[in-house]
Amino acid sequence: MNTYPPPAVTFVRGAGARLWDTAGRSYLDFVGGVAVCSIGHAHPAVADALAEQARILLHVSNLYGTTVGLDVAQTLNRLIGAGEGSVFFANSGAEANECAIKLARKWAPQGRYAVISADRSFHGRTLATLHATGQPHRHGPFQPLPAGFRHVPYGDLGALRAAAAAPDVAAVLLEAVQGEGGVWEAPPGYLEGARQVCDDAGVLLMMDEVQTGLGRTGRWFGFQHAGLRGTNGVEAVLPDVVTVAKALGNGVPIGACWARDDVAAAFVPGDHATTLGGQPLATSAARAVLKVMEEEDVPARAAAGGARLAAGLRSIPGVAEVRGWGLLLGAELRHRPAAEVAAAALRAGLLVNPVQPTTLRFVPSLLVTDDEIDECVGILGRVLAEVAA
Ligand SMILES: *Cc1c(COP(=O)(O)O)cnc(C)c1O
Numbered sequence: 001m002n003t004y005p006p007p008a009v010t011f012v013r014g015a016g017a018r019l020w021d022t023a024g025r026s027y028l029d030f031v032g033g034v035a036v037c038s039i040g041h042a043h044p045a046v047a048d049a050l051a052e053q054a055r056i057l058l059h060v061s062n063l064y065g066t067t068v069g070l071d072v073a074q075t076l077n078r079l080i081g082a083g084e085g086s087v088f089f090a091n092s093g094a095e096a097n098e099c100a101i102k103l104a105r106k107w108a109p110q111g112r113y114a115v116i117s118a119d120r121s122f123h124g125r126t127l128a129t130l131h132a133t134g135q136p137h138r139h140g141p142f143q144p145l146p147a148g149f150r151h152v153p154y155g156d157l158g159a160l161r162a163a164a165a166a167p168d169v170a171a172v173l174l175e176a177v178q179g180e181g182g183v184w185e186a187p188p189g190y191l192e193g194a195r196q197v198c199d200d201a202g203v204l205l206m207m208d209e210v211q212t213g214l215g216r217t218g219r220w221f222g223f224q225h226a227g228l229r230g231t232n233g234v235e236a237v238l239p240d241v242v243t244v245a246k247a248l249g250n251g252v253p254i255g256a257c258w259a260r261d262d263v264a265a266a267f268v269p270g271d272h273a274t275t276l277g278g279q280p281l282a283t284s285a286a287r288a289v290l291k292v293m294e295e296e297d298v299p300a301r302a303a304a305g306g307a308r309l310a311a312g313l314r315s316i317p318g319v320a321e322v323r324g325w326g327l328l329l330g331a332e333l334r335h336r337p338a339a340e341v342a343a344a345a346l347r348a349g350l351l352v353n354p355v356q357p358t359t360l361r362f363v364p365s366l367l368v369t370d371d372e373i374d375e376c377v378g379i380l381g382r383v384l385a386e387v388a389a
Contacts, residue, residue: 008346014041017368019351030364030376031351035179035211035328038247039292040365046250049288050281059279069283075290076258079220082238086264088257089278093210093245094124096255099272100173100206100241101128103259105148107204107266108170115206116163117173118154122180123208132173135181154178155186157193164201171204171241172197176222176325179211179363182356183323183330191226192234204263206241210255211328213244215293215366218303218326225325247366252285298366302326305368312377313362318384329362330355331380336387341380344387350379 009027013020017040019027029041039046053068060066073087088103090096105113117123121134130138131145134154139145148168152159164172174194178184198205212222219225226237240263245255255277276282306326313322313331321332333341338354345352355361360380364372 008343016040016042017365017372025349027346027349027351028372028376028379029351030362030368031353032364033251034246034353035216035363036246036249037251038214038216038298038366039250039289039296040367041251043250043289043292045288045292046252046285049284050252053281053284056280058281059276061275062273062278066278066280066283068280068287069278072256072283072286072290075287075294076244076256079214079290080242080258081220081224082240082242083260085258085260088264088267088272088274089283090245090255090257090274091253091277091282092124092255093208093243094126094129094255095274095277096210096243096245096257097123097129097132097173097208098126099257100208100243100259101132101171102272103241103257103263103266104171104204104206106271107263112168112170112203114148114150114166114169115171115173116150116152116160116169116203118175118178119151120154120178120181120184121151121173121175121208122178122211123173124210154181154184155190157190157197160194161197161200164197164203169201169203171206173206173208175208176212176225177217177328179328179361180355182359183328183361185323185325186222186226191223191237195226195234195237195239198240204240205237206243207239208243210243210245211363212325213242214247214290215298215302216247216326216328216363217299217324218306219299222325248289249282249285250289252282254282254286293366296367299326302366305364305366305370305373308370309362309373309377312373313380316377316381316384318381318388327362327364327366327368331360331362333358333360333384336384341383341387344383345380348379348383350376350383352376352380 123132131149
């Protein structure tokens with residue numbers, strides 16, 4: 001259907017941070033399938049895991065037990081590090097968030113169902129996650145949307161406290177860095193304050209880590225930046241619910257909703273389900289991805305690569321500001337529409353994403369090399385100089 005503009009280029013092959021089009025021309029990929037190809041295109045560990053699993057068992061149904069998803073759930077539980085929890089596997093980020101929203105409604109006492117999220121947020125495109133998404137221009141044509149969603153300005157703890165105090169609220173849903181909204185990281189103290197607000201109101205703190213999760217920001221999860229700066233003497237912010245997707249499958253569709261066990265216990269058999277979520281093929285990819293991520297220490301690589309990329313971008317005259325954490329970066333352009341710059345960059349052999357009208361987003365493979373980062377900065381510098389001229 002006509003949901004995306006006609007593509008400017010068609011790709012047939014990828015390897016690491018590179019792609020090749022139908023004419024055999026090579027490109028440097030700093031879109032990474034929109035923060036999905038976390039360990040690069042055609043990673044052999046994922047290819048081998050998929051091929052092997054395809055010969056063993058693709059799918060049986062969650063009516064029966066399988067073993068692969070259990071490994072993935074245990075690894076997620078350990079990396080999230082917010083207490084003992086349980087995982088529901090889905091097929092996408094929006095579905096992981098749907099699970100979180102349903103869980104919050106089931107967990108909360110009667111009459112509490114509302115979810116507070118932030119202006120400029122992005123939580124998915126299903127009817128409920130679209131309403132959670134704090135971008136009203138996307139809501140209009142799809143009204144009426146499910147009730148029970150309200151938005152507050154991101155970073156404003158007073159507004160969050162006031163909204164969370166309403167008697168019908170079940171949960172707060174936040175991104176540690178607003179990715180689709182233009183790469184806006186949580187201001188110092190915001191996540192710490194949000195945890196306190198949720199505790200005081202008796203509502204869940206749910207972190208949407210679909211874009212920020214699994215090493216991207218320089219920590220395993222975006223919420224793990226909180227407290228580390230000693231803000232308000234808080235040691236760590238432990239969310240009640242965490243959703244992931246994008247990076248988890250490196251391109252194979254999978255999402256997951258983690259909740260601490262006392263929260264997850266609100267679901268009983270029949271409350272929520274999925275035919276394909278958690279099936280062995282997708283979870284075999286996720287298991288391979290997580291293994292590579294741990295072996296390569298992707299949070300450290302994202303922190304170092306992100307610092308290098310941010311410094312390079314800041315050295316370009318046409319870049320006014322660089323935002324974000326790790327390898328989730330946004331460059332605010334001085335003059336040109338970001339879409340025009342991204343189109344020129346594509347012609348020059350570089351994929352970058354015009355996430356907002358004046359903002360380019362950079363979300364390459366977490367295994368991107370220093371040379372590839374320097375090459376990206378070089379191409380972008382030339383492109384911005386040309387469009388300025
Ligand atoms: C991409 C994204 C989603 C939606 O994920 P889909 O897999 O496209 O459904 C949800 N939340 C955040 C923060 C995202 O970046």
